[in-house]
Amino acid sequence: MTIHVSPEAHPALVLNADFRPLSYYPLSIWSWQDAIKAVFLDRVNIVSEYDFMVRSPTFVMRLPSVVSLKAYVKPSRTPAFTRFNVFLRDRFQCQYCGSREDLTFDHLIPRSKGGATTWENVLTACSPCNLRKGNKSTDEIGMHPFQMPYRPSVHDLHNNGRMFPPNFLHESWLDYLYWDTELEP
Known part of the structure; x- marks a missing residue:
């Protein structure tokens, strides 16, 4: 990008x-x-x-x-929780397969199972991986992210x-x- x-x-x-x-x-x-x-x-x-x-x-x-x-x-001490900043934290690549195409974001713990929309639960995923994972946990489907989601600092971004x-x-x-x-x- x-x-x-x-x-x-x-x-x-x-x-x-x-x-x-x-x-x-x-x-x-x-x-x-x-x-x-x-x-x-x-x-x-x-x-x-x-x-x-x-x-x-x-x-x-x-x-x-x-x-x-x-x-x-x-400078702001804490970055805003935005789609762009999630993508930037995750280096504009799917955290499941590494693709840089058709990016969206995924809830590690699905919202249907109580997962929150927070830095610690949202990560970048391509549409095919997001669809494959669906509303299952990573353990259920056997898909594990390269990097677990975390709250980045401004320095990280x-x-x-x-x-x-x-x-x-x-x-x-x-x-x-x-x-x-x-x-x-």
């Missing part, structure tokens, strides 16, 4: 005031129009620019490629998000992304 970003659109990477991306997946990017608006409203600092310029009758401006917020936005980079990463973004990867000698 990749995020489609068009280089011709000149998106701007958005960093928090501490120069870390607001999110990794989806990557925190703004359209060039939103970035320029934030510059004029004095909400961001321009960190890096494209070679491309926009013009009006009264000014010329290079488009920002990286901006940082002037005010720090405190960020780490998983780094595995799914967008199709386009401007060179000016690289100093602010993946800063914890091993450096080449």
Whole structure:
């Protein structure tokens, strides 16, 4: 799964005031129009620019490629329980067979047997596996997940998000992304 970003659109990477991306997946990017608006409203600092310029009758401006917020936005400590975040926690793959196609979610303990819709009971499954499992327990049907469902931290989701980079990463973004990867000698 990749995020489609068009280089011709000149998106701007958005960093928090501490120069870390607001999110990794989806990557925190703004359209060039939103970035320029934030510059004029004095909400961001321009960190890096494209070679491309926009013009009006009264000014010329290079488009920002990286901006940082002037005010720090405190990241949420607990991720929201959403379908997308369940998929991200499970790395966009069926936890029974590994497929990345036709994904849905499954209740480990079926709702018909008292299973709750919680982080600890919901996991990513492809439709064929979900249909095969039905309202049976994993022991009854002999299907066991690769990873048991759990409540992820924001850090867990960020780490998983780094595995799914967008199709386009401007060179000016690289100093602010993946800063914890091993450096080449």
